[in-house]
Amino acid sequence: MVPPNGYRWWYLDALSSDARHGLTIIGFVGSVFSPYYAWARRRGPADAGNHCAINVALYGDAGHRWSMTERGARHVKREAASFTVGPSRMTWQDGSLVIDIDEVTVPIPGRLRGQVRLTPRRLFAHTEALDGDSQHHWRPVAPLGDVEARFDSPRIAWRGEGYHDMNWGSVPLEQSFADWTWSRAPTSDGVHVTYDTLRADGSRNSFALRFSRSGDVLRQAIPPLRRLPRGFWRMSRQVHSDSAATLVATLEDAPFYARSLVRAEIGGEQVMAFHESLSLRKFANPVIQAMLPFRMPRRG
8 A cells, every 4th residue: 555645666777797787777656756646735635646657767888768757547557566557567476576668758759668677686675754754665676686688679688786675655755854875785795875864854864784695784973975976956865974075977867866877895805886966845846856757757
């Protein structure tokens, strides 16, 4: 169940073995960044199941491809092991997370069609509450897995390492948080994840966890914060690193959100981290929400 005004999402990211290709995929029930869902909530309790999307972003040699079409409840089907939104679907098959994609890109229309398969090396049941009232939770389902990506449009195929987690909450993100920073980096002995949240009441919650290849979950000392260059939309970016960090690539640069690849140092080891910065204060701005339908069309 996803309560009215709540959300649940399933996230996957991956980088090819030669670092020439990358992707992120997010399946949303109650799309937290949807202007349509935000507008519906202003009228009263809104049905999360009427605001669903599977967001796909490809990066690398084939260019940047993006799709995020929101669909209403009659275009959505949820079962115990699968989540279908329009022509695309996420499902568990024989121990792997399989995403079948058939979408239209924006802002330039084009086909985005293919399949991504993540096979976890180990599943984790660890869950963290991200706020003091336990209204928002995070579970790193498969911090490290093997990914195979095959697309007909664009025509690319590659293998690499990936990460899969899930988040859920009973109230909108912007009700509880002002800012949010997250990063994950594979290391020689597992995966290192950091979370930084600035809550709406002004308090902070920061933690670092290491998920070992043997199945342990270990709390880590949080490395110092290193500031990164701002992008076009002037989003603040900072990452935890033992020494100076380097911005390798800006994957997404939006008015309230930035996704980046960052080279950092964790425990004396050089790592490549997926990094995200999110400003919920900017997202709540009516002017920014009025811009979002150009990147997030809705059907149904």
